[in-house]
Amino acid sequence: xxxxxxxxxxAPNRASLLLGRLARSREATLAGVVIVLxxxxxxxxxxxxxxxxxxxxxxxAAIIAIxxxxxxxxxxxxxxxxxxxxxxxxxxxxxxxxxxxxxxxVPTAWALGIGLGLGLGMVxxxxxxxxxxxxxxxxxxxxxxxxxxxxxxxNGKEITTSDLPSGYTNPASQTFLGVPLFVILAIxxxxxxxxxxxxxxxxxxxxxxxxxxxxxxxxxxxxxxxxFLVFALSGMLAGVAGVLWGIEFGQLYASSASGESLAVIAxxxxxxxxxxxxxxxxxxxxxxALFLGLIQNAIVVLSLPQEWLxxxxxxxxxxxxxxxALVQMRAQRAKARSRMR
Amino acid sequence: MSGTMxxxxxxxxxxxxxxxxxxxxxxxxxxxxxQALSDVSLDLLPGxxxxxxxxxxxGKSTIVKVLAGIHQPDSGEVLLDGKxxxxxxxxxxxxxxxxxxxxxxxxxxxxxxxxxxxxGHAPTGGxxxxxxxxxxxxxxxxxxxxxxxxxxxxxxxxxxxxDQQLIEIAKALSIDARVLILDEPTASxxxxxxxxLFAIVRQTRDRGVAVLFVSHRLEEVFELCDRATVLRxxxxxxTAPTSxxxxxxxxxxxxxxxxxxxxxxxARIGDMLLxxxxxxxxxxxxxxxxxxxxxxxxxxxxxxxxxxxxVARVLFGLDHADAGEVLFDGKRxxxxxxxxxxxxxxxxxxxxxxxxxxxxxxxxxxxxxxxILPRIFPHxxxxxxxxxxxxxxxxxxxxxxxxxTDDLVEALSGGNQQKVVIAKWLxxxxRVLILDEPTRGVDIGAKVEVHRIxxxxxxxxxxxxxxxxxxxxxxxxxxxxxxxxxxxISAEIPRAEASEExxxxxxxxxxxxxxxxxx
Numbered sequence: 033x034x035x036x037x038x039x040x041x042x043a044p045n046r047a048s049l050l051l052g053r054l055a056r057s058r059e060a061t062l063a064g065v066v067i068v069l070x071x072x073x074x075x076x077x078x079x080x081x082x083x084x085x086x087x088x089x090x091x092x093a094a095i096i097a098i099x100x101x102x103x104x105x106x107x108x109x110x111x112x113x114x115x116x117x118x119x120x121x122x123x124x125x126x127x128x129x130x131x132x133x134x135x136x137x138v139p140t141a142w143a144l145g146i147g148l149g150l151g152l153g154m155v156x157x158x159x160x161x162x163x164x165x166x167x168x169x170x171x172x173x174x175x176x177x178x179x180x181x182x183x184x185x186x187n188g189k190e191i192t193t194s195d196l197p198s199g200y201t202n203p204a205s206q207t208f209l210g211v212p213l214f215v216i217l218a219i220x221x222x223x224x225x226x227x228x229x230x231x232x233x234x235x236x237x238x239x240x241x242x243x244x245x246x247x248x249x250x251x252x253x254x255x256x257x258x259x260f261l262v263f264a265l266s267g268m269l270a271g272v273a274g275v276l277w278g279i280e281f282g283q284l285y286a287s288s289a290s291g292e293s294l295a296v297i298a299x300x301x302x303x304x305x306x307x308x309x310x311x312x313x314x315x316x317x318x319x320x321a322l323f324l325g326l327i328q329n330a331i332v333v334l335s336l337p338q339e340w341l342x343x344x345x346x347x348x349x350x351x352x353x354x355x356x357a358l359v360q361m362r363a364q365r366a367k368a369r370s371r372m373r
Numbered sequence: 374m375s376g377t378m379x380x381x382x383x384x385x386x387x388x389x390x391x392x393x394x395x396x397x398x399x400x401x402x403x404x405x406x407x408q409a410l411s412d413v414s415l416d417l418l419p420g421x422x423x424x425x426x427x428x429x430x431x432g433k434s435t436i437v438k439v440l441a442g443i444h445q446p447d448s449g450e451v452l453l454d455g456k457x458x459x460x461x462x463x464x465x466x467x468x469x470x471x472x473x474x475x476x477x478x479x480x481x482x483x484x485x486x487x488x489x490x491x492x493g494h495a496p497t498g499g500x501x502x503x504x505x506x507x508x509x510x511x512x513x514x515x516x517x518x519x520x521x522x523x524x525x526x527x528x529x530x531x532x533x534x535x536d537q538q539l540i541e542i543a544k545a546l547s548i549d550a551r552v553l554i555l556d557e558p559t560a561s562x563x564x565x566x567x568x569x570l571f572a573i574v575r576q577t578r579d580r581g582v583a584v585l586f587v588s589h590r591l592e593e594v595f596e597l598c599d600r601a602t603v604l605r606x607x608x609x610x611x612t613a614p615t616s617x618x619x620x621x622x623x624x625x626x627x628x629x630x631x632x633x634x635x636x637x638x639x640a641r642i643g644d645m646l647l648x649x650x651x652x653x654x655x656x657x658x659x660x661x662x663x664x665x666x667x668x669x670x671x672x673x674x675x676x677x678x679x680x681x682x683x684v685a686r687v688l689f690g691l692d693h694a695d696a697g698e699v700l701f702d703g704k705r706x707x708x709x710x711x712x713x714x715x716x717x718x719x720x721x722x723x724x725x726x727x728x729x730x731x732x733x734x735x736x737x738x739x740x741x742x743x744x745i746l747p748r749i750f751p752h753x754x755x756x757x758x759x760x761x762x763x764x765x766x767x768x769x770x771x772x773x774x775x776x777x778t779d780d781l782v783e784a785l786s787g788g789n790q791q792k793v794v795i796a797k798w799l800x801x802x803x804r805v806l807i808l809d810e811p812t813r814g815v816d817i818g819a820k821v822e823v824h825r826i827x828x829x830x831x832x833x834x835x836x837x838x839x840x841x842x843x844x845x846x847x848x849x850x851x852x853x854x855x856x857x858x859x860x861x862i863s864a865e866i867p868r869a870e871a872s873e874e875x876x877x878x879x880x881x882x883x884x885x886x887x888x889x890x891x892x
Contacts, residue, residue, distance in 0.1 A: 232753050233746040240743055243732040250691065250723070251744035251797070252712035311734045 058304030059316045066323050069330070077333040084205075085333065087212050091204050091280055093325030094218035096292065097318040099273040100299040101225045102153075102266030104317035107300055108229070109262050110242040110309025111160065111167035116270040117293040118178030119152045121286070123274030125182050125191070128284045132195040145278075146271040152178055153267015157260035167263075175293070179286075186286035193282035201282040214276060218318065221269065225314045238262060242309030291342070298345045299324050302352045324348065392455030393418050394583050395440065395471065395552045400449035402435055402607075409435040412449065413609045415602055417552055417583035422574065424598030424615065425587045428627055428877075430842060431604040433587050437556045440585070441473040442466035464493070472545030473554045478537035482530035487512035489529055490543045515543045519573050535566035542573060553577055554585045557678075559593060571597055589676050591620050591881050603627055620883055621874075628844060628873040642852065643667030645703070646836040647719075647805050649688070652697035657683035658860040661697070665805060665836040670827065672851030673840040675880050679857040681840045682724055685807045688838075689721035690714040701805070715744065720803035722794055724810040724840070731782045731790060731797075738764035738778040741796045767796035771826055788819020795826060806830060807838040812846065824850060844873045858882045 074080045099116050106113045127145035130136045136144075152174070159170040193201060206213050229235035240248045241255045248255055277289055303320030305312025327344055330336070396416035402409045410432045417423050427433050438444040439451065442460035450457040453469060460466045466473075480489045487505075488495070490512045498504040512525035516539075523536055523543075532540075538558055545553050555574065559567045574597065578584050588594055594601055595615055602612040603626040610626045647665040652658070658680035665671050673681045686692040688699065690708030699706055701717060708714040711721070731740050738757075741764045742749065749759065764778040771792045775785060782793055791811065798806065808827065812820040827850060831837050841847045847854055854871050856864040856879035864879035 231755050231757075233750050233755060234753065236739065236743070236746060236755060239735070240732055243734065250689075250711045250721075251801075252710075252715050252747075253743070310732060 059313060059319055062303060062316065062319045062323060066319065066326055069323075069326055073326070073330045073333060080329070080333050085329070087205055087207070089325050089329040090212050090322075091214045091276075092328070093322045094212070094214035095273045095276045095280060096295050096299055096325065097218045097321035098221050098276070099270050099292070099296045100303070100317040100321045101221055101314045102262075102269030103296050104300045104303070104305045104312060104314045105225065105229070105238065105262040106167070106266045107297075107305050107307060108242045108309060108312055109238050109259050110245065111259060111262070112171065112297070112307075113153075113156065113263060113266045113270075114168065114171040114293050114297075115152070115156060115174040115178055116266065116273075116296050117289050117291065118175050118182065119149050119267055119270035120274035120277055120292060121289040122152070122178050122182040122185070123149050123271045124278040124281075124288050125186055125284050125286060127275055128191040128196060128278050129185065131197060131200070132191055138197060138200070142275050145275045146268060149271015149274060150264055150268040153264040153270070154260070156267060157263035160263060161256040161260045167259075179290070182288075183286040190286075191284045196282060201279055204276075204280045214280075217272075217276075221272070222314050222318045225265075229314060234258065234261065239310055242311075244310070294342070294345050294349075295321075295324055298349045298352075301349050304352075304356075306356060307353055392452070394454060396452040396455075397436070397439065397446075398450045398452060400436075400439060400446040400451070402439065402444060402446050408607050410439075410446070410607045413604070413607070414449075415609070415612070417585055419551070419581045419583050420578055421600060422578050422584040422586050422598045424594040424601035425585055425604065426589060426591065426594055426601060426623060426627065427604035428589070428842070428844065430606075431627070432607040433604060434556065435607075436604070437473060437475075437554055437585075437587060440466065440471055440552070440554055442471075467493075467548055467550075470549065470551040471554065472548060472550035472552065474538065474541040474545060474556065474558055476557045478534070478541050480529050480537055480540060482528075484529060485525065486523055486527050486529060486532075486540055487525040489540055490515065490525070490547050492544070494548065511547070512543065515546050518546075519543070519576065521569070521573070533566075535562050535570070538562065538566075538570065539573070542570075542577070546577070550582060552583045552585070554587070556587045557589070558586075559588065559590065567593070589881065591623055591883065594623070595620070624874055624877050624881070624883075628877050642669045643834060646701065647688070647838075648700035648703075649684075650698050650700070652684065652687065652699065653695050654683060654687055654692060655695045657692075658857070661857075661862060663855045663862065663865065665838060667804070667834045667836050668831050669852045670831050670837045670839055670850050672847040672854040673838060673857065674842075674844070674847045674854050674876050675857035675863075677842060679880065680860040681857055682809055683860075684857075685721055685723075685809055685838065685840060688714070688807060689719060691721075715801050715803070718802070718804035719807070720798040720801050720805070721807040722798050722809060722811060724813065731794060733783040734781065736764075736779045736781055737768065737773065737775060737785075737793055737796075740782050740793055741767055741800050744797060745800050763800065764796070767799065771796055772822060786819070788822065791819065791823065792826070795823070799830075803835065805836045805838070807840070809840045810842065811839070812841070812843070820846075844876055847876065848873065856880050 070080075079085060099120060103113055103116060123145045126148060127141050130141040130144065131138065156171055156174055159165050159174070160167050203213050208216060229238065237248070237253045237258050240253055241258050245255050274289070278284055281288070299320035300312075300317045301307060301320070302323055303312065303316030303318070305317055324345065328341055331338060331341060393416040396414070398414050399412050400414070401411050413432065413436065415436065425433050425436065435444060439446055439460070442463045442465055445459070445461065451460055452458070458469065460469075481492065484492070487509045491508050496504045496507040496511065509525045516523050516525065519539070519542070521539055523539060529537065529540065542553070558570060562570060574584060574586070586594070586598055598615050600612060601615050601618065601623070603610040603623060605627060644667050645664055646667050649664065650662050652661040661684055663671065673684065675681050683692065687694050690711045690713055694707070701719070706717060708717065708719070714721070732743070735743070738760045742760050746755070749763070750756065761778045767773065768775060768778065773789050773792045773796065775789065782790055785793065795811070811827070812823050824846070827837060827839065839847065839850055848871050851871070852868050854866045854876060855862055856866065856876055858880055859882065863882060864875070866875055866879070
């Protein structure tokens with residue numbers, strides 16, 4: 033009882049509270065950063081806000097955002113999906129091939145492509161939940177396998193715009209009420225996924241599994257079905273992203289979308305989804321994708337060296353995770369201190 | 374070895390005449406609401422085995438951790454050879470010759486025995502490379518001197534608990550420890566292994582090492598120790614040669630305190646709910662038979678490791694029994710999963726805070742409804758209003774202090790978090806509620822609140838199994854007390870006949886008759 037509590041408690045406490053609040057509104061912070069960065073680029077290069085440039089920035093960002101929504105679901109359950117880029121590439125190529133060879137109606141080819149993505153995601157889910165392979169290893173394996181399948185299917189060939197139905201790539205540059213079609217689709221997907229996460233039993237359970245899988249099991253949450261589901265969805269959304277990739281580029285190789293997993297995961301992490309599971313939103317992941325798209329475009333319009341892109345993506349991941357760790361540490365210390373009092 | 378130890382010159386043959394190699398003087402330590410140690414003094418002498426006894430929570434582990442450099446005292450001093458030192462970490466304590474063998478061996482399972490013995494101070498050759506041959510030979514020499522046979526090249530994973538314990542001791546000897554602290558080392562050993570361990574501990578003592586032997590098994594203290602210190606509620610009660618104690622003295626020193634009473638409304642005891650018959654799980658407990666009626670609180674008392682939590686885990690479907698049966702509501706049940714137990718109407722609030730599984734980023738409402746989501750929202754969509762009204766009911770009933778159902782649980786105090794945990798399990802609408810150490814780590818005010826809640830729940834007709842290491846709590850709350858000792862029931866005591874001494878005797882494996890006759 034005679035023990036005294038150190039008097040210098042409040043100051044660090046306030047600082048960490050502020051950091052904590054900052055972390056909680058990660059989406060708002062990031063959106064602010066995107067706007068400020070956009071304005072800076074615009075001042076340097078006025079054609080940044082030309083409609084063609086805006087459409088090209090947002091089209092790619094929308095593709096990454098859609099894949100990032102799936103990735104966010106996976107990371108919320110404390111797993112990771114490294115195979116998204118291979119799924120995107122394989123789906124993009126197979127869809128184009130079906131349109132070229134089989135002369136399938138376009139919507140049918142799209143549906144089959146998305147179904148293929150779903151199937152690949154389910155394979156990930158089976159390997160992880162039934163064969164009990166940790167997701168980082170399982171999806172590292174399928175990252176290679178799915179890419180390998182693309183090479184086998186392509187058999188050394190590529191597909192060019194002339195192989196595809198005429199006007200196939202038009203939707204990439206079309207707008208509805210001034211908003212690019214890709215962006216409308218991405219927003220719709222973000223809204224649906226966001227509602228599912230927030231207002232359904234499954235969404236709630238996904239957070240619980242990511243926060244503490246063992247404890248979730250003791251209260252009857254079926255962790256495995258939840259994990260299977262998020263991987264299936266991640267595959268499906270990567271399939272959607274793959275279809276859009278084909279529309280965006282029109283020119284497809286077995287190696288299409290290589291390296292995009294880095295962008296997708298970076299978007300999710302920058303968007304405030306904790307890599308240790310249990311927290312974050314798909315809105316954050318989507319804004320993260322926009323942020324990365326902006327950086328990529330800034331490099332182009334400011335004619336900076338292209339080679340720096342991957343370095344910047346990597347740095348962004350490291351910075352975001354390091355910041356999270358810092359915020360968490362501060363918060364924990366503040367909590368420990370307030371408990372002592 | 375580093376060779377920079379400032380106190381290497383001490384000659385152990387000086388015996389008790391010089392200052393003791395290690396002493397605590399007036400040490401106090403406080404954790405949040407708990408005063409773990411107040412003004413405790415203790416000296417360890419070379420060539421002596423010093424027993425440290427006390428109930429769970431008496432402060433034994435805190436003393437071990439202070440000496441190991443894991444905790445720093447709030448006030449008071451640690452003296453090494455009469456000089457005050459500040460132990461700011463385990464590595465430093467080790468370098469000063471204080472070796473600790475923890476209750477659970479803390480070895481690296483994928484490394485070899487020799488590597489574990491010399492972890493952190495492996496003999497090195499040129500360019501700092503590890504001299505494997507010398508390391509193995511040195512380890513062999515240590516084991517030889519203890520006359521035990523352990524292959525120093527073997528991988529630790531898969532070795533028995535007893536062998537791992539010996540490796541810990543070898544580790545201590547490898548740094549030429551002058552002080553050896555054994556924290557309940559016999560908890561997981563067989564009788565034969567205990568004998569071997571004791572021989573080695575005696576041998577170590579005879580080399581002039583000061584040994585601190587922490588135990589709650591009184592017979593071991595009498596067999597092994599030269600002196601003993603009793604702690605109770607963080608206070609030093611007595612230190613004397615073991616020859617001057619009887620078992621009943623020790624028990625009285627351990628429990629002798631004013632019993633504070635908790636509110637306990639008397640409930641009408643109803644029908645049989647849970648009937649456990651001859652339940653056995655190999656390696657955990659044997660032949661456990663007891664029953665719980667509606668409205669009844671059955672206390673499960675016993676020392677840490679007696680098998681109380683293990684019984685609860687089986688009843689809740691987390692583990693499975695090897696023999697015996699459980700009748701729930703007159704029907705034989707055997708739950709394969711916790712979900713099955715929950716559906717049947719058994720809920721278990723675990724001791725392990727990690728398993729409580731409050732989701733830190735969730736609100737009170739989201740946490741409370743987590744186990745029942747599929748049941749209350751069968752159509753998949755969550756209606757926030759329904760969820761809030763459920764949570765609001767529990768906030769009122771359990772008096773959870775908060776600004777509302779949307780408060781994040783991480784913002785609540787420990788006691789209120791514990792109430793949210795209880796609310797979460799109550800939401801499953803159980804008929805039998807198992808509470809494992811429900812008041813551990815919560816402050817005294819919250820404790821009384823939790824007791825009031827338990828009491829009201831029983832009054833509303835729940836059958837309650839209360840596992841607690843705090844004797845006053847068990848005595849005040851329980852209608853009946855089932856005492857476990859080393860995996861068996863050693864006594865079943867009705868409320869009217871229960872006393873701290875009786876429970877403690879049963880928990881330490883002694884019987885009142887024997888102890889009073891002085892054996």
